[in-house]
Amino acid sequence: MNTRTLLSLALAAGLATSLAACNGSSDKATTSPSTTTSSTPPPSTTPAPTTPSVTQSVPVPAPRTKAELTKALLELPDLPSGFSIDNSPDEADDTKLSSTDARCKDLVLLFNAETPPGAKVVATRTYTGGQQGPFFDEELDAMGSPAAATALLNRTRTAIRSCKSAKLTVPGTGSSTVQVSEISVPKAGTGPVGGRFVASGGPLDGFEVLFAFTGIGDVVLAMSFDAPDVLDGALGDAAAKAIKVLGAPKTGT
Numbered sequence: 111m112n113t114r115t116l117l118s119l120a121l122a123a124g125l126a127t128s129l130a131a132c133n134g135s136s137d138k139a140t141t142s143p144s145t146t147t148s149s150t151p152p153p154s155t156t157p158a159p160t161t162p163s164v165t166q167s168v169p170v171p172a173p174r175t176k177a178e179l180t181k182a183l184l185e186l187p188d189l190p191s192g193f194s195i196d197n198s199p200d201e202a203d204d205t206k207l208s209s210t211d212a213r214c215k216d217l218v219l220l221f222n223a224e225t226p227p228g229a230k231v232v233a234t235r236t237y238t239g240g241q242q243g244p245f246f247d248e249e250l251d252a253m254g255s256p257a258a259a260t261a262l263l264n265r266t267r268t269a270i271r272s273c274k275s276a277k278l279t280v281p282g283t284g285s286s287t288v289q290v291s292e293i294s295v296p297k298a299g300t301g302p303v304g305g306r307f308v309a310s311g312g313p314l315d316g317f318e319v320l321f322a323f324t325g326i327g328d329v330v331l332a333m334s335f336d337a338p339d340v341l342d343g344a345l346g347d348a349a350a351k352a353i354k355v356l357g358a359p360k361t362g363t
Contacts, residue, residue, distance in 0.1 A: 174252035174329065174356075179233035182329075182355035183248055184348055189237060190340065196236040196245075204281045207288075214273035217290065220266065226251045226330075228258065237344075244337035248348055251330045259325045263301040266323055267292070270305040278307065278314060286312035296342050298349035299324030299331060304341075326352045 207221040229251040279285040286309040295304035302324035
């Protein structure tokens with residue numbers, strides 16, 4: 111089994127739904143001067159001037175670009191000692207999660223999504239500590255608004271908590287049952303959530319993958335790991351860099 115390929119696919123777990131939000135505001139100010147009356151009208155009167163209504167609009171920022179998100183991914187100087195960037199071409203991966211348990215329906219849907227449904231722009235990168243790992247992946251998904259990013263994180267958390275086990279199938283290798291559990295993750299970004307898949311029995315027996323998700327304004331940072339001791343440092347570094355590079359959240363349609 112190609113661990114790196116599985117981890118690359120795993121970044122799609124929990125990346126779904128789009129709640130695009132259009133944010134705008136307008137302020138109208140109309141000023142009318144006060145008037146006074148007199149028992150003795152003046153010889154001549156001039157109509158009081160009026161101030162026309164003024165409408166102010168907040169421009170909608172330009173949407174995120176792939177180049178912008180890519181710049182916010184970890185680079186070689188940001189990585190732990192001994193790690194490198196995996197520049198091999200992306201390959202299609204038909205790894206699938208399945209379950210007959212209705213409580214796992216959403217997790218299965220999110221995991222099997224080829225790309226994050228609703229994401230406006232996506233940038234990904236894979237990092238390796240050697241031929242045998244450890245490996246971890248990073249993905250940044252521009253969701254269109256902070257509200258959409260928060261909704262995605264909340265849905266991911268609920269899906270992980272609802273599903274206790276499912277079947278993971280890797281073409282050419284076979285299927286195994288994976289136990290699903292929520293895990294603690296560093297307090298990086300906004301609304302962080304994590305999950306763990308551990309395979310038991312079958313050809314994938316003993317395989318473990320960890321996921322971590324957090325919000326960076328209107329962007330969701332998603333990472334997957336095959337070694338838990340890498341998670342804390344990598345997620346914190348990735349979130350800090352994304353916050354620095356992406357700056358204030360963008361909103362739009």
